[in-house]
Amino acid sequence: MSPRQSAISESAASPLDAEAGALVSAAPPVAARARGAGSVRFLRRGIAGILPYPTRRLAGLWMVAAIALIAINQSWAFWAVNGLLLFLFLSDVALATSPNRIRVERGMPEVISLGVKGGIGWYLTNPTGRRQVVGFSDELAPSLNAGTRRQRVSIPSRRCVEVRTSFRPSRRGRFDVSLVTVRVEGPMGLGARQRARRMRHILRVYPPFKSKDEAELRINKARILEVGLRSAQGRGGGTEFDQLREYNVDDEFKRIDWAATARANRAIVRTYRAERNQTVICLLDNGRMMAGRVDDVPRVEHAMDAVMMLTAVASRLGDRAGLVAFDSKIQATVSPGHGRDQLGKVTEAMYDLEPQLAESDYRGAFAHTLARFRRRAMLVIFSDLVDQAVQENLLPALPLIVRSHLVVVAAVQDPDVVRWATATPVDGSGAYRKAAAVVALDERRRTVARLRGVGVTVVDAPPGKLAPRLADAYLKVKATGRL
Numbered sequence: 117m118s119p120r121q122s123a124i125s126e127s128a129a130s131p132l133d134a135e136a137g138a139l140v141s142a143a144p145p146v147a148a149r150a151r152g153a154g155s156v157r158f159l160r161r162g163i164a165g166i167l168p169y170p171t172r173r174l175a176g177l178w179m180v181a182a183i184a185l186i187a188i189n190q191s192w193a194f195w196a197v198n199g200l201l202l203f204l205f206l207s208d209v210a211l212a213t214s215p216n217r218i219r220v221e222r223g224m225p226e227v228i229s230l231g232v233k234g235g236i237g238w239y240l241t242n243p244t245g246r247r248q249v250v251g252f253s254d255e256l257a258p259s260l261n262a263g264t265r266r267q268r269v270s271i272p273s274r275r276c277v278e279v280r281t282s283f284r285p286s287r288r289g290r291f292d293v294s295l296v297t298v299r300v301e302g303p304m305g306l307g308a309r310q311r312a313r314r315m316r317h318i319l320r321v322y323p324p325f326k327s328k329d330e331a332e333l334r335i336n337k338a339r340i341l342e343v344g345l346r347s348a349q350g351r352g353g354g355t356e357f358d359q360l361r362e363y364n365v366d367d368e369f370k371r372i373d374w375a376a377t378a379r380a381n382r383a384i385v386r387t388y389r390a391e392r393n394q395t396v397i398c399l400l401d402n403g404r405m406m407a408g409r410v411d412d413v414p415r416v417e418h419a420m421d422a423v424m425m426l427t428a429v430a431s432r433l434g435d436r437a438g439l440v441a442f443d444s445k446i447q448a449t450v451s452p453g454h455g456r457d458q459l460g461k462v463t464e465a466m467y468d469l470e471p472q473l474a475e476s477d478y479r480g481a482f483a484h485t486l487a488r489f490r491r492r493a494m495l496v497i498f499s500d501l502v503d504q505a506v507q508e509n510l511l512p513a514l515p516l517i518v519r520s521h522l523v524v525v526a527a528v529q530d531p532d533v534v535r536w537a538t539a540t541p542v543d544g545s546g547a548y549r550k551a552a553a554v555v556a557l558d559e560r561r562r563t564v565a566r567l568r569g570v571g572v573t574v575v576d577a578p579p580g581k582l583a584p585r586l587a588d589a590y591l592k593v594k595a596t597g598r599l
Contacts, residue, residue: 168209169299174306177201208302215298215311217243218250218271222296222315230288230324236262238279238296242271249301251308255294259287260319289468291319322467323417327425327583334587335432338594360384394599395452395493396430396437396590397485398423398462402469403443403476405500410530411579416471418528419498422583424463426496429587431458433594438489439465442481443472452489475505478513486516494590494599496524501576503559506567514570522598524573524589528582533557 181197219241228234236256242248253266263281271277285291294317299310360376363383376384400423406416423439430437431454438452439462448465450458476499485495495517499510510525517523536553539546564574577585593599 168206169308169310170205171301171305171308173304174201174205177306204304205307208304209307209309210302212302212307212309213244213248213300215300215309215313218248218298218300219243220252220296220298220313220315222254222293222317224293224317224319226318227320227322228285229322230285232324233282233284235280235282238267239276240269240271240279241276243274245273246303247272249305251299251301253297255296256283257291257293260285260291285321288321288323289470291321293317293319320464320467322463323420323424325424325428325463326421326580327587328428330584331425331428331587334429334584334591338429338433338591360386393454394435394594395489395491396426396435397452397489397493397495398426398437398439399481399485399495399497400439400441400466400469401443401476401478401497401499402441402447402471404471404473405476405502405505406498407471407473408500410528413579414471415500415528416469416498418579418582419526420466422498422526422586423466424459425583425587426590427462428459429590431455435594437462440481440485440488441466441469442484443476444474445477446481446484449484449488452493475509478509479516482513482516492521492599494522494524494593496526496586498526501525501527501560501563501567501574503563506563511566511570514567514572518571522573522593523571524575524586525567526575526577526582526586529560529576529578531578534578 178201181201185194185197219239221239221241223237223239225234236254238252238254240250240252242250248271249268250271251266251268256262256265260283262283265281267279269277269279294314295312296315297310297312299308301308360373361384363372363385367385371385373384373386400416400419402416406414406419408415410418427437427439434454436452436454437458439448439450440446441448447469450461450465453461497510499506514523533553533556536549537557539550541547541550560576564576567574573589575582575586575589
């Protein structure tokens, strides 16, 4: 469907209609009944579409007249000039075309990724028999960073004019773009009519998939290893029997099938592939710890990138990937699957999540996961390795899942803390900052050791490295058959 075909209805009421309704409802009941429904409609119609709006040309003309009146210094001239200007203004408003007759359509995408440049187009059609000067203003959020949201154009008779601009969202989430205000100037350009109309459009800004290329690299590498090619950094060949084939010089001797070799009278080896249809569930912490910023981006944004990469890799390699997002309560759940649209389902569930400034309920999230998904799975918990929070919230809840599932905790490091801990201080504040950073890193190492002590695999990586290292950990688990 073209942008013009996707235009939304233009017949919705203006915000000024609400003011009109309030004025009418405030009138005494007897007087309101006396005026009747016709007066109510006239008042609403007048406020919404006939209320005059002065233009800049009128303001400039009034300023020139004021200077001339000061020079004349006659009272009769004051009344005459102002009366004439008022008459011209009201006449121009009366002759102006109703904004309802100007057709306006908006064309913009429904989905865009954070930081990606997109385009918006407005299509204004003049069905009248004369040229119209039309101004419009669209309801675009400031975080969309649109080049412009208001414009003034001249539209020839019975012609359509297209106005375009670009935008680059700086915040993910759901944006409800609804109202467009249209103003039509009169023939003399002294007055105008204005009306707001509802043209609802939902724009969804998804988190950026920065690790997409890394995901494709690992998917291709895993598939190459599956067909029997060797890699200098390949780890294992899987645990599920695939087929028998003739021995090659790069094959390991332990893969030789001696019974098949004896029957064929030549060396035959067994080939294996990674097991399929296994389950990977990402548990995304959306609590206060994930609101902290790393590289000027909230921790939850780094975690979302890793969730998307792990989902893409797992689903493309035949495994089932799912999601549970939680804070003090469960925010979103995506059942495990390996279809082509699984990554889209996971992204759709995450895109409008905002970290809640509350403690996360790990025990409730784990209980929900165990109740929904009973099959043994690789549970990847995205959180932060803050010593106190881990000891008070995460560690007490881990016994619920470590007994029957393979548990991985993924966290992003703060490069500023690492830099402060290794820098040479030049003043007193630098020395205190270095001491605090050293203590923070030491507590983080102790937290990692505690988690590994209860059987949890920990992936702690700097920004940009968390997603690839987590995918490598997943591939290693598949190659070694730990699931």
